[in-house]
Amino acid sequence: MKAIDAAEVSKRYGSTTALDRVDLAVEEGETFGFLGPNGAGKSTFINILLDFAKPSDGRVGIFGNDCQTEGVAARERIGVLPEGYSTIDRLTGRQHIEYAIRSKNAHDTNPLDVLDRVGIRDAADRKASGYSKGMAQRLVLGMALVGEPDLLLLDEPSTGLDPNGAAEMRKILREENERGATIFFSSHILEQVEAVCDRVGILQNGELVAVDTIEGLRNSMGGGTKLVITLAEIDEDTLPDIRALEGVETVVSQGDSTIEVTCTNDAKMDIIVELHQNGIDVVNFRTEEASLEDMFIEYTGSGGR
């Protein structure tokens, strides 16, 4: 049984194609990162899963239930942290969790334990109107966790969290996955995804341009090596020549006499030789494994920020 099974899902808003024939299967128990620059279609896909939007074509199911025609059964198994979530000003944190407990029939859940888990137990009896953005986000995550959902759907879960909060979020996602939950989350923040995901899908302009493990994406980039080269000075005229070399994927100038080149193993020497032949002094160079961010740039041509 697939946790999420999408077949040829398209969504058009007038002349805008938000999703273009997306085929995607997420296995039960996976942590799947849905990546893409802003406007790529991530929220649209999640909205279709939640039946907030209907696909123009294609269909998608959650644990075998069609998200549109069997939406109630599909949603029973989901905990959601939606994009643009909102809290109810006049209710306290505890009352929000109590509401989630009632609506999910999870009566053996202690609201304070949930608030403790998401790090806002001290604010349990304060009204949500006085919560910071990060606290509100933690509260909504707490609501999503109530009832031990089989699938956690999180749209940009770390927006609004400080680095500490983002690390706590990752810890919770890992714990939930260990309990057996499937995790599906969208993000344009690559470190978040790289740290926790088994597989990632990269969405661009509504099209799923890659779906693989991070390791697999690295391999498909021809070894996925990153060469970090420090030059005596950067000569912008010569950098295009490096870009044209066989096996070179991307060349990014860091502005401080450093360039980062993603390339195949075989291309490394050619790059150094090319620089040398153009009279550019290489002060230092080292190799690193390509990060997800490098791959993201490779696939989408943007840093995703």
Ligand code: ADP
């Ligand atoms: P992401 O979540 O990746 O930032 P979205 O799914 O929000 O991307 O948007 C994908 C595209 O669909 C964008 O071009 C956006 O403007 C368009 N879009 C999304 N929702 C609507 C809507 N309700 N009406 C019209 N266009 C929309």
